[in-house]
Amino acid sequence: MSVAVESRSQSQSRSQSQLSLTEQAYRDLLDRLVTLQIPPGAPINDVHVAAELRVGRTPVREALKRLEAERLVVSYPRRGTFATEVQITDLGYLTEVRQRLEPLAASMAARRASPVHKAALTDLLDELDDADGADVDELIRLDMRVHRALYAATSNPFLEDTLVRYDNLATRIWCLFLDRLPGLAGHVGEHGPMVRAVLAGEEDQAAVLAAEHVTGFEAAIRALL
Incomplete structure (x- = not known):
């Protein structure tokens, strides 16, 4: 050499x-x-x-x-x-974007998920089924891992990168209210039907469930303000 x-x-x-x-x-x-x-x-x-x-x-x-x-x-x-400070005024802006992109991602994941993506989502589905026994820290990280697995399953790196950034900002707002939010396990468990829809290739149903999840997230936070 x-x-x-x-x-x-x-x-x-x-x-x-x-x-x-x-x-x-x-x-x-x-x-x-x-x-x-x-x-x-x-x-x-x-x-x-x-x-x-x-x-x-x-x-x-x-x-x-x-x-x-x-x-x-x-x-x-x-x-x-x-x-950075967590600005509650950002919640509405984040919801506006996520209401458009999260259903799109869920629909694309249902259509494009590869065998590798489906295997990862299946493993996460098992964890979601057992979410009731998880502590707060485990639930937060499970929620983030599910979102990231769904974004990855879109096979669109630009959409994936964009949604990860918005999900990070939304999670910060969520963590700010953790001690006051009831039914944390139930919120995380909402991903179960959506993941099942993705695995079944049900694009429209996956999109509907993703939109409902985003709307429910904002409603839960605003109820505490």
């Missing part, structure tokens, strides 16, 4: 490692921001996060840039980076 080729290979290896570390930092921060383990308005110190995750500051900074584009953090010159 020539020096030039070896140098290029080493550079590519470092680039792949950097991407992996950035993704690690992104996923960790994303989980904590969405579930409000990092409270709205809280400062995020890249030095502390890097030390906690045992990575360099560069991957953390790259992760924070991505999270800022997704409206989960905000950076101010000379002040630092902070978790």
Whole structure:
């Protein structure tokens, strides 16, 4: 191997490692921001996060840039980076978008789901059937995993990426009211019929159930305001 080729290979290896570390930092921060383990308005110190995750500051900074584009953090010159506030006024805007896109995604998933997607959804369906025995933390993450599996089943990466971002923002609002929302297991369990419709290829029914779920989510939050 020539020096030039070896140098290029080493550079590519470092680039792949950097991407992996950035993704690690992104996923960790994303989980904590969405579930409000990092409270709205809280400062995020890249030095502390890097030390906690045992990575360099560069991957953390790259992760924070991505999270800022997704409206989960905000950076101010000379002040630092902070978790964004959860604005209840955003609920209506999120619902307007999700009422259009969630039924579309459910319908597309029913039409396009591959055997791999269906296997993942079937496994999640088993968990949904046992949701009554899950604690709050497990229910939140189950809800997120179901949504992501449905989005992935659309086989449309642009729609999937868009819906994941909106679902993250909606979940933050949900987490803000967790201690006051009754029937959390029932809310998560609502996904069961929708997943069954997707697995059965029932496009129209899957879309109807997705729309009802989004509407019910907003109604439950507004009832507490």
